[in-house]
Amino acid sequence: MKRLTCPILLIVFLVLSAAAQDWMDARRRVPLAVKETLYVSSGESLKRASIGFDGLMADIYWIRTLLYFGEQFERQRGVNQQFDASQLELLEPLLNITIELDPRYIAAYRFGAVFLPEINSESAVRFVERGIRNNPGEWRLYQDLGFVQWRRNRFREAADAYARGSRLPGAPAWMRTMPALMLVKGGDRETAREMFLRLYRESDDPFIKQISEAQLKMLDQYRER
Amino acid sequence: MSVIEIENLTQDYQIGFWRKRNVRALDSLNLRVEAGEVFGFLGPNGAGKTTTFKILMRMLRPTAGEARILGQPLDDLRMRARIGYLPERPYFYHYLTAREFLVFCGALCDLPRDRAAKRAADLLDQVGLSDSADKHLRKFSKGMLQRAGLAQALINDPEVLFLDEPMSGLDPLGRREARELIANLRARGKTIFFSSHILTDVEAMCDRVAILNRGRLVESGRLSEILKTRSNEIEAVVSGVNEEILAELREFALEVQPTPEGARARLESDRDIARLLEVIHHANGRLVSVNPARESLEDFFMREIGGMK
Amino acid sequence: MKIIPIALNTFRESARDRALYNLMVFVILLIIASVVMGRIAVGQEVKIVIDLGLSAMTVFGVLMSIFLGIGLVSKEIENGAIANILSKPVRRTEFILGKYFGLCLTLFVSSVVMAAAITGALIYAQGGSDAAQWRLWPAAWLIFLELTIMTAVALLFSCFSSPALSALFALLIFLIGRWSPDLKLFAETSNSAAVRAVSRALYHLLPNLANFNYINETAHGEVAPWRMIAGNTVYAVCYIAAALAAAALIFNRRNFK
Ligand SMILES: Nc1ncnc2c1ncn2[C@@H]1O[C@H](COP(=O)(O)OP(=O)(O)OP(=O)(O)O)[C@@H](O)[C@H]1O
Numbered sequence: 168m169k170r171l172t173c174p175i176l177l178i179v180f181l182v183l184s185a186a187a188q189d190w191m192d193a194r195r196r197v198p199l200a201v202k203e204t205l206y207v208s209s210g211e212s213l214k215r216a217s218i219g220f221d222g223l224m225a226d227i228y229w230i231r232t233l234l235y236f237g238e239q240f241e242r243q244r245g246v247n248q249q250f251d252a253s254q255l256e257l258l259e260p261l262l263n264i265t266i267e268l269d270p271r272y273i274a275a276y277r278f279g280a281v282f283l284p285e286i287n288s289e290s291a292v293r294f295v296e297r298g299i300r301n302n303p304g305e306w307r308l309y310q311d312l313g314f315v316q317w318r319r320n321r322f323r324e325a326a327d328a329y330a331r332g333s334r335l336p337g338a339p340a341w342m343r344t345m346p347a348l349m350l351v352k353g354g355d356r357e358t359a360r361e362m363f364l365r366l367y368r369e370s371d372d373p374f375i376k377q378i379s380e381a382q383l384k385m386l387d388q389y390r391e392r
Numbered sequence: 393m394s395v396i397e398i399e400n401l402t403q404d405y406q407i408g409f410w411r412k413r414n415v416r417a418l419d420s421l422n423l424r425v426e427a428g429e430v431f432g433f434l435g436p437n438g439a440g441k442t443t444t445f446k447i448l449m450r451m452l453r454p455t456a457g458e459a460r461i462l463g464q465p466l467d468d469l470r471m472r473a474r475i476g477y478l479p480e481r482p483y484f485y486h487y488l489t490a491r492e493f494l495v496f497c498g499a500l501c502d503l504p505r506d507r508a509a510k511r512a513a514d515l516l517d518q519v520g521l522s523d524s525a526d527k528h529l530r531k532f533s534k535g536m537l538q539r540a541g542l543a544q545a546l547i548n549d550p551e552v553l554f555l556d557e558p559m560s561g562l563d564p565l566g567r568r569e570a571r572e573l574i575a576n577l578r579a580r581g582k583t584i585f586f587s588s589h590i591l592t593d594v595e596a597m598c599d600r601v602a603i604l605n606r607g608r609l610v611e612s613g614r615l616s617e618i619l620k621t622r623s624n625e626i627e628a629v630v631s632g633v634n635e636e637i638l639a640e641l642r643e644f645a646l647e648v649q650p651t652p653e654g655a656r657a658r659l660e661s662d663r664d665i666a667r668l669l670e671v672i673h674h675a676n677g678r679l680v681s682v683n684p685a686r687e688s689l690e691d692f693f694m695r696e697i698g699g700m701k
Numbered sequence: 702m703k704i705i706p707i708a709l710n711t712f713r714e715s716a717r718d719r720a721l722y723n724l725m726v727f728v729i730l731l732i733i734a735s736v737v738m739g740r741i742a743v744g745q746e747v748k749i750v751i752d753l754g755l756s757a758m759t760v761f762g763v764l765m766s767i768f769l770g771i772g773l774v775s776k777e778i779e780n781g782a783i784a785n786i787l788s789k790p791v792r793r794t795e796f797i798l799g800k801y802f803g804l805c806l807t808l809f810v811s812s813v814v815m816a817a818a819i820t821g822a823l824i825y826a827q828g829g830s831d832a833a834q835w836r837l838w839p840a841a842w843l844i845f846l847e848l849t850i851m852t853a854v855a856l857l858f859s860c861f862s863s864p865a866l867s868a869l870f871a872l873l874i875f876l877i878g879r880w881s882p883d884l885k886l887f888a889e890t891s892n893s894a895a896v897r898a899v900s901r902a903l904y905h906l907l908p909n910l911a912n913f914n915y916i917n918e919t920a921h922g923e924v925a926p927w928r929m930i931a932g933n934t935v936y937a938v939c940y941i942a943a944a945l946a947a948a949a950l951i952f953n954r955r956n957f958k
């Protein structure tokens with residue numbers, strides 16, 4: 168009997184503390200993540216504070232970005248079956264912190280290229296161009312820049328971006344066909360289909376895949392009509 | 393009923409980091425200490441004395457066997473209130489003064505505050521620390537700490553005392569005081585179980601002893617039973633003798649050992665005493681003592697344990 | 702009950718520890734410095750004093766509770782003082798609890814001193830007393846609760862591992878505990894059921910320390926609502942009880958060689 172006192176107390180109080188925790192979580196009005204995600208607003212200062220572990224810190228912020236995005240994604244779809252990236256007010260600062268901590272975080276640039284245009288297409292362009300400045304040899308970023316410009320209907324700039332990217336080592340052949348496509352039928356629905364198909368095929372990010380798949384389906388519906 | 397009952401007590405220590413090995417520090421020890429006894433617990437370094445104390449004081453759970461104090465299992469708290477313990481290496485909170493420390497120990501033994509304070513003052517006087525009563529233990533010397541430890545063991549006026557090398561670190565005066573203290577406690581009917589390396593102290597104080605070697609009990613019983621009396625042999629101590637006399641003594645004594653003051657001679661029987669007296673009187677020497685030769689505890693150790701190693 | 706004398710003796714130990722006073726002086730200097738910094742950032746004095754003051758209180762308090770919490774038991778084992786305690790009519794559990802509450806008393810007193818220093822700094826910065834200055838006390842209470850949780854965690858670790866490892870573990874727990882919302886988020890958004898289950902279990906097993914951080918809100922003029930204070934207090938008491946039960950469970954079985 169005496170032998171069991173400690174184990175029993177341990178279990179009882181652990182359960183009680185878990186219950187108290189859930190009680191408090193249920194009572195919170197503002198979702199924690201939104202309120203707390205931004206411990207800092209500048210990646211530069213964080214970089215200094217991370218005493219050399221900035222790569223790790225960038226990873227942490229990248230994970231935070233994905234967690235934040237995922238949570239919002241699930242929530243919005245739960246509420247109105249629709250996903251509207253323009254409501255993600257913390258997406259841009261989170262991405263900025265990530266790339267300020269690690270300017271070569273390609274995944275972050277690519278993610279931004281797909282979702283930032285819905286929030287602010289100007290800053291999306293600036294974001295991707297910053298990526299190109301930091302990583303001039305990465306042809307994928309030119310593809311992303313072309314994509315962002317295309318979504319703003321700036322076909323000339325898009326063609327320019329594809330042309331520059333296609334000259335880089337490692338760039339695939341289809342990149343060379345893109346400038347012509349942009350200049351000739353930039354606004355076509357077929358072009359849009361092509362763009363999203365490329366995005367779908369090239370990306371290994373589950374969110375990007377889901378979004379581009381949804382866009383493709385929508386385009387197909389138009390065509391059938 | 394025995395005050396301390398130890399049955400088949402066995403303790404293994406695990407040593408080694410990667411490949412664990414067991415070292416048997418105590419091997420099926422059986423021991424009984426009766427009420428009112430002063431019981432000496434002897435043995436060379438590493439024999440397992442401190443290990444036994446640690447088991448009795450709940451520091452270690454024995455690998456096998458059991459022990460009872462005052463008829464109670466070791467975890468019994470009411471029994472704990474009736475015993476006292478002096479560890480081998482006393483460490484006490486160095487940020488306390490000796491008096492504060494004793495009052496704290498009193499509180500742990502359920503003594504009311506004023507009783508504890510009174511008792512602390514008495515004990516500090518008894519162990520000769522009344523001048524340093526309000527000094528921090530940090531500033532105590534080894535012997536002073538040992539005295540404080542002795543006082544601490546006595547704070548609850550225990551019926552049974554466990555002392556692990558109570559004399560270590562004490563000066564000659566301190567040792568004599570400690571001996572007197574123990575004799576005093578014994579006169580008041582307390583039971584004392586103590587370990588020691590100082591054989592003369594043991595011979596002077598103990599009713600019974602147990603001798604331990606490498607975790608095993610070698611011998612236990614009254615000293616007079618353990619130590620062989622050598623038939624009729626006589627030991628005489630003389631002083632003021634010169635080389636010539638020594639040579640003369642060697643002619644009939646079994647053994648002559650020079651000492652700084654004179655010599656010690658072992659004689660075959662009391663018949664040789666007259667001759668010895670004659671020789672030394674002739675040389676103006678003096679007879680210091682004549683005793684029936686008995687094996688000393690030291691001899692016993694040499695014989696039993698020296699041989700076993 | 703031998704818990705009280707042991708607790709009071711533990712408190713006396715820290716009260717006679719000079720290092721602790723130096724630490725307190727340092728924190729108070731920092732609080733004074735925050736007044737100067739507040740002067741530079743015109744209009745932000747109150748926010749800066751509260752931010753810096755409560756943050757310093759947290760950091761030093763956590764360091765204190767981890768390092769003193771580990772020493773509570775391991776030091777006594779190391780130097781042999783435990784032999785003296787165990788020979789006396791004291792349960793091992795009483796020893797653990799006495800040690801724990803003794804350090805909590807120390808932490809309580811130093812938290813009160815630090816919170817008073819911040820209040821003083823606020824009164825000075827605002828040039829007079831103001832009811833709003835008292836709103837930092839609920840936040841300070843939450844910090845104190847966080848410290849008592851960290852003490853229990855440190856004590857628990859020191860019952861079965863070396864002091865250095867215990868310090869490392871306790872610091873890790875502190876960091877993870879502060880990131881517990883992310884752990885919850887992770888538990889809710891992961892695709893794998895196994896990952897979800899593990900992170901949910903961890904979320905409940907590790908202390909949720911983020912709940913105790915109300916510094917930012919306090920600096921922006923909010924007062925911690927009483928429901929939150931009560932909920933956190935209940936949570937802290939339960940969590941500490943569980944941690945101490947685990948510590949006692951381990952400590953009761955230990956051998957002291
Ligand atoms: N913590 C420990 N780990 C491993 N072995 C130990 C430990 N403590 C003691 N021992 C071993 O147990 C045996 C008995 O040691 P113990 O301290 O009981 O001897 P002792 O009789 O008190 O010796 P001394 O007269 O030197 O005080 C020794 O061989 C010792 O090496």
Ligand SMILES: [Mg+2]
Nearest residue numbers: 441442443480
């Ligand atoms: Mg010993």
